[in-house]
Amino acid sequence: MRITPQRSAIYKAVLEHGDHPTASEIHKWIARDMPHVSIDTVNRTLHSFHDMGLLNIVEGEGGPRRFDPNTRSHHHLHCDRCGKIIDFYSDAADNMPIPPEVQNDFIVERKRIVLSGICRECMNANDASGSGT
Ligand SMILES: [Zn+2]
Ligand SMILES: [Zn+2]
Helix, strand or coil: CCCCHHHHHHHHHHHHHCCCCEHHHHHHHHHCCCCCCCHHHHHHHHHHHHHCCCCEEECCCCCCCEEECCCCCCEEEEECCCCCEEEECCHHHHCCCCCHHHHCCCCCCCCCCEEEECCHHHHHHHHHHCCCC
């Protein structure tokens, strides 16, 4: 794959976005500098980055596909309120034993634990708005 300014802008946008962005978020992000780049191009580029192992794809819960530039082994905290996905690292989670119920029927190649709940910012927002009503 050739490295074009467009492609490096897309990759940089994923890194700098900090959360796990969707293709349309990346598209919006780079449109500030490159308004001529289409959402299709962004989509295709993100998928080829994925094919090259530069990005992971995170399947949202019913939402659009999100891209994760963090290729270290890690796990996710998923906020049900704002939809944010936060990376976390845990040896205990990495070393979690494969349940015997799946061992015979499935070869596990990657382990990712997703914990759903409410992130700190949403907790704080809750506290702040509590006085009004
Ligand atoms: Zn949240
Ligand atoms: Zn992640």
